[in-house]
Amino acid sequence: MISATWIIFGAAALALAWALFQFLLISKIPVQSQGGSTESSALTGKGGDDEATTVRLIEIYEAIYEGAESFLKAEYVMCLYFIIVFFVIVLVLVSWGTGWDWARGFFTALSFALGACTSIVSGYLGMKVAVYSNVRTTVSAQKPGWTACFNTAFRAGAVMGFALCGLGLAVMYGTMLAFRRHYPNPEDWIYLTECLTGYGLGGSSIAMFGRVGGGIYTKAADVGADLVGKVVHGIPEDDPRNPATIADNVGDNVGDVAGMGAGPLRSFPPSTPPPPPPGSPL
Numbered sequence: 001m002i003s004a005t006w007i008i009f010g011a012a013a014l015a016l017a018w019a020l021f022q023f024l025l026i027s028k029i030p031v032q033s034q035g036g037s038t039e040s041s042a043l044t045g046k047g048g049d050d051e052a053t054t055v056r057l058i059e060i061y062e063a064i065y066e067g068a069e070s071f072l073k074a075e076y077v078m079c080l081y082f083i084i085v086f087f088v089i090v091l092v093l094v095s096w097g098t099g100w101d102w103a104r105g106f107f108t109a110l111s112f113a114l115g116a117c118t119s120i121v122s123g124y125l126g127m128k129v130a131v132y133s134n135v136r137t138t139v140s141a142q143k144p145g146w147t148a149c150f151n152t153a154f155r156a157g158a159v160m161g162f163a164l165c166g167l168g169l170a171v172m173y174g175t176m177l178a179f180r181r182h183y184p185n186p187e188d189w190i191y192l193t194e195c196l197t198g199y200g201l202g203g204s205s206i207a208m209f210g211r212v213g214g215g216i217y218t219k220a221a222d223v224g225a226d227l228v229g230k231v232v233h234g235i236p237e238d239d240p241r242n243p244a245t246i247a248d249n250v251g252d253n254v255g256d257v258a259g260m261g262a263g264p265l266r267s268f269p270p271s272t273p274p275p276p277p278p279g280s281p282l
Contacts, residue, residue, distance in 0.1 A: 130158050180192060
């Protein structure tokens with residue numbers, strides 16, 4: 001007889017495998033311009049020069065990739081400090097609120113740290129896949145019709161969605177199985193589910209940092225691009241010649257992709273264990 005554990009871990013493995021399959025399909029698209037459209041001419045100013053367009057695409061892609069990578073690393077270093085400090089706070093407050101039950105305090109704090117770390121991995125993975133797929137969606141858009149570019153963008157979203165949900169499901173259920181070794185009796189499982197509430201708290205906290213931090217960065221870049229580019233130099237909006245436009249795209253990938261990419265992880269873990277009631281120690 002197949003147990004629930006095999007079904008849950010099987011579903012997580014299937015989601016991760018499907019995400020990998022979609023990523024492999026995206027990776028087969030070469031980063032090479034395939035047509036001399038008016039959009040390509042705007043990139044290079046050289047008409048239908050496909051080689052120049054390809055060089056320009058790769059240059060913009062690498063600039064956005066390096067910017068998003070650097071921003072996320074700097075932000076996640078600060079998030080690690082937050083995780084360490086808040087781990088201690090959750091440990092002390094939950095232990096104090098449960099009559100100095102250090103086991104429940106430690107498990108809740110550990111659950112919080114696992115949720116936060118999973119959210120970091122989820123956001124970073126989402127950003128990497130999105131930036132990797134953006135340039136390939138642009139190349140696919142040069143083909144006749146909208147099918148190729150739509151499928152590329154849709155598959156990129158599928159990679160992030162399936163991978164994040166599969167990862168979150170596997171980590172959360174694995175955490176529950178580990179905690180059950182300390183709470184083997186069914187009458188103690190209420191303490192187990194209370195400890196698991198920290199998982200959703202950790203995931204939501206890091207997702208908030210990514211969303212708010214990236215959003216502020218994006219708005220600052222938007223204002224800078226408008227003032228310097230459009231007003232001072234007369235450069236059209238979203239023109240790649242304006243460095244602030246690259247910063248704007250970096251903020252979009254950090255806030256809209258990395259921050260909201262952790263959204264699925266932020267959503268379903270808190271709804272799985274019962275939420276803490278008002279006035280609880282957590």
